[in-house]
Amino acid sequence: MGSGKTTLAECAARHWGCTDWDIHRIESAEADVGRIRQLDIDMYTFGAGPTGRKAYILDEIHTVSDRAADRLLSVLESLPKHVLLIGATTEASWIDAQRILFSRWVKLQLQKPRATDVAAHLERIAEQEGLPVGAPGWAEKMVKYQGLNIRDLINQLPAALLSAA
Numbered sequence: 001m002g003s004g005k006t007t008l009a010e011c012a013a014r015h016w017g018c019t020d021w022d023i024h025r026i027e028s029a030e031a032d033v034g035r036i037r038q039l040d041i042d043m044y045t046f047g048a049g050p051t052g053r054k055a056y057i058l059d060e061i062h063t064v065s066d067r068a069a070d071r072l073l074s075v076l077e078s079l080p081k082h083v084l085l086i087g088a089t090t091e092a093s094w095i096d097a098q099r100i101l102f103s104r105w106v107k108l109q110l111q112k113p114r115a116t117d118v119a120a121h122l123e124r125i126a127e128q129e130g131l132p133v134g135a136p137g138w139a140e141k142m143v144k145y146q147g148l149n150i151r152d153l154i155n156q157l158p159a160a161l162l163s164a165a
Contacts, residue, residue: 004150005088005110006059013055016084022053028060036071043075048082061087069101076104113150115143122153131158 006025013023026035039056048054058064064072079085087105113121119139126133146153 005090006057008108008110009055009057009059009086009088012086013053013057013084016055017051017053018055018084019051022051023055023057025057025059028058028063031058031061031064031068031072033065033067033071036068036075040071040075040078043080043083053082053084055084055086058085058087060089060091062089062091073101073104076101112148115140115148118148118150118153119143121150122157125154125157129158 010023026039043054043056046054058072076085087102119142122139122142123133125131126139142153142156146156
């Protein structure tokens, strides 16, 4: 989605004391019952990292199945003290099994950025990187026609500015 949810989860893990080596990312497509069971074992087998912490990020957690959500619930209820488990999603609606699961988590709800803020951010990036800036209003037009996926906008920025110059 390009909203920065996984980046924010990684920043939280680093703030909590995890190094890159101690942060493990699990894609939702891999988060079946067997993978969750293995995750539970790994949390105890491998113990704390060099900093005394380990973080597991479950990306797009809203896509886990009911059975995996049930298994994850039992993992959350016996989570080792050195483990940070972060679920990242942009989905606002949940099925019943997931609602029970998420009642055990701290929820940080991010707001969508305003188009004007994203445009101003793109302008700052273009200026800092020395990219050739087009006519006034180029960033607003880029956001208007390409949407608010910030990752995509930043990736397209050099090409968009070079073709406009």
